[in-house]
Amino acid sequence: MTIPTPRGGMARMSRRVMNLAHMLTQNARRHGDRTGFIWGDKSWTWREIDRSVSALAAGLAARGVVKGDRILVHSKNCDEMFWSMFAAFRLGAVWVPTNFRLMPDEVAYLATASGAKAFLCHGDFPDHAKAAANPALEFIWRIGEGTFGEKAVSEVIASQAGARVENAAVDYDDPCWFFFTSGTTGRSKAAVLTHGQMAFVVTNHLADLMPGTTETDASLVVAPLSHGAGVHQLVQAARGVPTILLPSEKFDIAEAFRLIEAHRVSNIFTVPTILKMMVEHPSVDKYDHSSLRFVIYAGAPMYREDQKAALNKLGPVLVQYFGLGEVTGNITVMPANLHDPEDGPQARIGTCGFERTGMQVSIQGDDGRELKAFETGEICVIGPAVFAGYYDNPEANAKAFRDGWFRTGDLGHMDEEGFVYITGRASDMYISGGSNIYPREVEEKILTHPAIGEVAVLGVPDPFWGEVGVAVCVAREGAAEVSEAELAAFLAPKVPRYKMPKRFFFWEALPKSGYGKIPKRLVRDELEARGLLELVAKSTGT
Structure with a gap:
């Protein structure tokens, strides 16, 4: 082939x-x-x-x-x-x-x-x-x-x-795994992972995410083995670590914590939304989870308030990594010792960490020029973890690579010490009145409200501004009800006026992908199905 x-x-x-x-x-x-x-x-x-x-x-x-x-x-x-x-x-x-x-x-x-x-x-x-x-x-x-x-x-x-x-017998570039992308835009594409590349990925995961892992550890699976969890369990196999499955495909949080206690589970791979559910579930206080050493989360940035809640419940065990399927998770790492439960000068708030061992990150402008510290651009990466390309898709390959750099499609900046901060997907950014707005920073501010448990901010068409933001919120369980006006008043001192969402909607739940993420396209589809996009366009005020 x-x-x-x-x-x-x-x-x-x-x-x-x-x-x-x-x-x-x-x-x-x-x-x-x-x-x-x-x-x-x-x-x-x-x-x-x-x-x-x-x-x-x-x-x-x-x-x-x-x-x-x-x-x-x-x-x-x-x-x-x-x-x-x-x-x-x-x-x-x-x-x-x-x-x-x-x-x-x-x-x-x-x-x-x-x-x-x-x-x-x-x-x-x-x-x-x-x-x-x-x-x-x-x-x-x-x-x-x-x-x-x-x-x-x-x-x-x-x-x-x-x-x-x-x-x-295999060579470095012999394919071993077609890792299908989640298809956020158009059809899913098969990222070609190879034996040589994946050997580096396994080694890198062990070095950067869970150092000291041995056959005496144990790993619980709380996500489909078809994607990131499968990579994680391959890494466990490299050290003889037993893999433990939930008894059914249903994500039973109480059962997950029971298994953690029963098998002295030491590591888990998950995504922020699932980790948030686990931390907020009463079972976190019922079962012994002191065996956990590495709770690794990826797939999306974790909001600061959720980070603090997880650290307070589980202890200093959180490890974050940033990476796409095309780079098999190997772009940055935020190790446990840099997760601070308290806000302060020592806390690395908002960062997804620094470059993984053997990998190099560059923040680039539209012309491919590397930008200076704190300038926002596209996060690009080179190194042995980068995939071989998309199978039978030369057009996608041409778009994905520039001068040898893989273009992630994520926007962000790097500070002077090399810590990377993700602003959001390039496709998530919207332009309102000529200003670029990155939803993530607005979402972070909304989540500091004690009554809000989840939120998605996205840009929608507006006849006057071109696009405006809307915030779809989910209340925390047991929290007092908050009105649209109250939430807008809470947010007003925290964000500039041009970044203020035009409307706030309150739903019982946000749509999630099969991997626990909250794709903005699914939120947009639901807004349209409920007739809310038209409502926003017709509403008055700035």
Whole structure:
């Protein structure tokens, strides 16, 4: 398979690297009798996992899967989904996981866009299996119970019991994972992750996010393994750390804290909205979570008030990183010792941290010129964690890279010490009366109101100003009701008049993606569906 070379230049010599599945081989040798995976009342040792992965790889190979073939996987978190990742790696094939909350037509698109040869589909999604069938897709196997598919993955593993498949020889640039972007604009794109790149990512995560991690640690999964959580658990496998799944796809906070206590969980990967839910849940005071050493959050910046609440409940365990799927999370890090629960001169308020080890960040203007400290521009990055490019998408590659720098599409600035501050997505910024407005700073101010638990500020069309801001707010549980006028009066002394939202709306909940984020496009769609965009345009006053 040909992978993209968006940065151009002379072709490089082949460079043999470790197949990522070798980490599983190592664990079977060194920690064979130790538990590597826990799901409900079931557990598997590393030796058992290695045997299941080899059996699945043997079955896939017998069905014609070879190095470079793409294996589409649409599944809820479970044992066989985790096995499928290592089975793909072991064969030198490409793991192509999807968000299990996608609709059938969306999965059908990913099957075509990735050129998948095989499809492993969870038994709860027969419509997805039917929709994804296309001439290039040679077979569909079922994960778990159900009636569709050529075979069940469990049957394949049982039929190949005892088979031994060696890890395929791979080069640095051989793809191992198509990491589909969340598709905030247009169709999702497949970011090509490679064996060499991911070996650096694993090493970097261990060094910068959770130093000192060993097989005596334990990791709880509270997000889909198809994206960031999957990367995090791959990192755990590198150190023989057992992965613990919630018993069902439902995010049961009480059960999460029970598992933390029962298994002495030491690290979790999550996103700010989920972390906020956990901290505000009564179970945080019911169960012992003193084993936690690293609660890693990413995917979106965390509002300062939520940071302080989490630090006060969990202690000095928060670690933030900033990074896109295209850079596999490796842009900046804000370690635990820099998370201060008190506002003051020592607190690094608003920053997402400094450059990750081996990575370089540049704040650039529209012309590619590097900007000075505190000047706002696009956050760009170079380094070994940057992906190989988008699969079969030269137009997207041309837009994503400039002079070798990957353009994140995020806006921000850097201070004189190298700490990066995210202002927001370039697509989130709006222009009102000729002034650029970045929603995040307004959101931060709104969240200092004791009655507001969540907020999204975005620009909407206005006949006079071009665009104006609207704030969609969600009240904290049990908080006193606040009116639009009261919230505007609270905010007035805190932001300039031109940044003041024109309207404040109060909803029971904000729409969230399958990964717990609050995409502005979903908020905008809901505003339109409720007829509120038209209401804002017709309203008077400045």
